Amino acid sequence: MLLLVGLFGASAAHAEPLPATVAVETASRPLDGYLTFLEDRESAFSIEDVARHGVFEAVTPRRPGLISGGTLWYRFTVKRTAGAAEDWVLAFGEPDIDDVRVYVTKPGGSFTETLLGRRLPARQLDVAVRLHAANLSLPEEIPTTVYIRLSSLHKIRFEAAALWRPTALAYAEARQSALHGIDFGVMAVFVVSNILLGLWLRDASMLMYAVFVVTSMCREATHSGIVTVILSDAGRPLNYLLSAIGLFGGISAFMIMWDLMFDIRKEFPLVHRVYRWGGILMLAPIFFATHDSFSLLAQYAQVIMLAVSIGSITMAFILVLRHPGDVLLRFYLCAFFPIVLLWGVEVGALVFPTIPFDLGRQVDIIATMIHLSILFLALGYRFVVTRQQQAQADAALVLEKMARERQRTFVDMATHEFKTPLAVIDSAVQVLELLLPTAPPEATRRFNTIRKAVSRLVGLIETCLNGERSEAMELNLRPVSPAAIAAQAVARDRETGRGEIRAEMSPLPDTCLADSALLGIALDALIDNAHRYGPADQPVDVVAQALGGWIIFTVLDRGPGVRPDEAELIFDRYYRSPLSGSTSGFGIGLHLVKTIATMHGGTVAYRPRDGGGASFALTIPVA
Incomplete structure (x- = not known):
């Protein structure tokens, strides 16, 4: 008992929020302002301990209830007014949390337990939607207290909690799934087109861009919960693997991609080695996706990603200043603007109470899509420029071949025109030698001199013309x-x-x-x-x-x-x-x-x- 008092606090003098009410006209009831939370970093307490002795704190924008591991407990009370529907669905995020349990108080002080979380395949869940969802049957005009237990190796983040009518939730989920489907469809187009073009042009930067988009798809699939809708058998291993690929694989692809796009090897040789080897080493934590240390590795990864992003933006500015006429570098620089905007939103949420704490998560998806779209346009521009340069090179090659052909024709004609009179001279000397078999020694010597000179001249012509032929x-x-x-x-x-x-x-x-x-x-x-x-x-x-x-x-x-x-x-x-x-x-x-x-x-x-x-x-x- 002393342990409980020490951990939960000696006094329970905390003002409890009023019950959330659901009425006949209510389709959904957000739980903002009705939630309290309790941290259990050692994951040591049962629902009975928490219900009897727990001192819950109010959830506020400055105190949202966010930890990097262990267990979080949330509590709220709900009351169904007369005439309102009995069946409701409690839905909340973040989707990629391992162990989620919902406890509902029953008369007599006992609890019903509903198991949720990504450790369970989607086919074993009562409601297979993107978010964690539990069916609730609420009595009329009787306040019902609900406890939510969240436990995960990864960061625990509780957001977007609300009570829904089943039909309203189905409609909202269909709409969100459609939006995510469009998002994934656009990214799939980015991936396929850049893989095909990258293989055709042998452009490594296009291929790495495709890999980076794939990692972004993995990250969005886990963070949005869409993987639960797509893969009914998806459980914790798959979610952890996709999350690790999205985080560490994304950082690796990001570093290698910018290393290639910026040509850092030529522009910043030292940074090139850091980016190349850093990108390779960032793949190692993927193999620890289901290990207890992954949460700690993920925290360091966030710091590394921030440092790499700042470094890449800095290099983009420097390169634009070095090469002011390069339109492609300006495209690359513009691609970072959505990322900077996202940072501003996240920092603003920490500083200004009027900015919703989870706004950064919503902006993240939009900023990522804009970032990828600008890069896609940049690579498209690069493809057009490359094709134009190839067309010019092909045209120049055709002209060069034509010039070489004309040169070869001229050389062959010149060879014939030069050799013909020389052959005549050589033949004439041979005829003279035959007609004058008893010619004086001086004449014989002159004949030999003439023939040697002709042979020498033929050799000189061959050397000159072979030099002209050397290209062909x-x-x-x-x-x-x-x-x-x-x-x-x-x-x-x-x-x-x-x-x-x-x-x-x-x-x-x-x-x-x-x-x-x-x-x-x-x-x-x-x-x-x-x-x-x-x-x-x-x-x-x-x-x-x-x-x-x-x-x-x-x-x-x-x-x-x-x-x-x-x-x-x-x-x-x-x-x-x-x-x-x-x-x-x-x-x-x-x-x-x-x-x-x-x-x-x-x-x-x-x-x-x-x-x-x-x-x-x-x-x-x-x-």
Whole structure:
């Protein structure tokens, strides 16, 4: 008895509210102003203890009766006037409370008990509606005291309590269910459209937006109680799981979504790591949805969500200032306005008694829908802009292909027009050699000079035209012998008689996967480059070797080399080093070599040669 006195208070001198009356014309009677409450944080007391010894406090806007766990007791008295209907329904929220029990006093001091709450599947409830609902049979003109016991691992929130005529409640529930159905239908459209577009465009931000909308649907399904209407077998595990997905999954999706939309990785690298890893870690508490610690985790989650929201709004402002012409960023910033409005309502409810305490819950659904709608419009705008950019890129690609085709046609025509007279000259010299078999040595030497010059000119034309073709060259990979490719390039050079060339072949694979024609062009260009820039009395060295899964063709000369700041520039088209002096050339050969190496998945690189000169290494994979 002393324990009860200590817990409930030594005095019961609290003014009790007047009984709520239901009359003939009453369709529903809100219980605001008729309720008192008692906190039982240890969940230690029975209905008898509470009825006999409990000291209840009046429910006011400043004292609504709200705790994060344990048990809350509510009490009110109701009287049915003469002629009023006998059957009534007591309905109240918040819907996602585990254990709800309604006790009605009977003559003699005993109680009838009705079990409610989300621990029970909806099919076991007397009235399967969104809210907690219990049937009451009220005697005429006799005050009846009703006790409500609320117990939950999650936050306990008591709101929207009222007595209803069954038909009036059915009508109100049908209307609310229809509104929630429209809400869910709109969000389903958001989800499906963004999933399809996100997969089509490979846009991760659209996919994460769809995930965020799904978590919002889970949160609304539990908080509104609509899951009870949809899934008749839904009990506590499903409600806890949906609630955890809505809370922690929502925070995770929110963080990753804004990380992608804001491109935080580029704009705020440190914040990117916080958002990305924070979003992943926020998924862990979902697995503790039915654990006793979930209530504590949920409280921390609310603080984290507030911090993330403030951080995201701040970044939105900064990005709008950084990129004032970006319309999409302005859309994103506007999407936060409903969230800020919701915060204002919730803070106002705490400060100003005239604002209903549960107004924030009503505004929450509207603010969330506006937030999601603005983001949907923003992503729609992003889709339109992306499609326009793709259309422009496709048009540019078509024009480029047409230009390349015209270029290829011109190159083929130019090749023919250049080679035809050269072939005539070469043929004429051969005819002269046949007609003058006993020509003087000087004439024979002149004939050879002419043919070598023609061959050199043909090679020069091939190099220039191949450089122009480099953008449109096609790769024809086949198993070829790398040693044969190098030997053929060396043999072709020896035929020109331009100077000494030495070849060194290390053990090479029998075959490699390559285009022999293109590799021959690349080696010819490197060898030609070495002859033109190297001293005439110094040999050109060609080395072929295998290293790991790569084949390296190296061409070395004793020329002036390349300045360090030009080591990369020399592979650009039309670039010629100041050191080239009067040496003929067009800056095409090395660019062509780089293009062919890249097509093979390889590289070409320059480095100074020991003892002076240049070393160019063409590296390609074996397969």
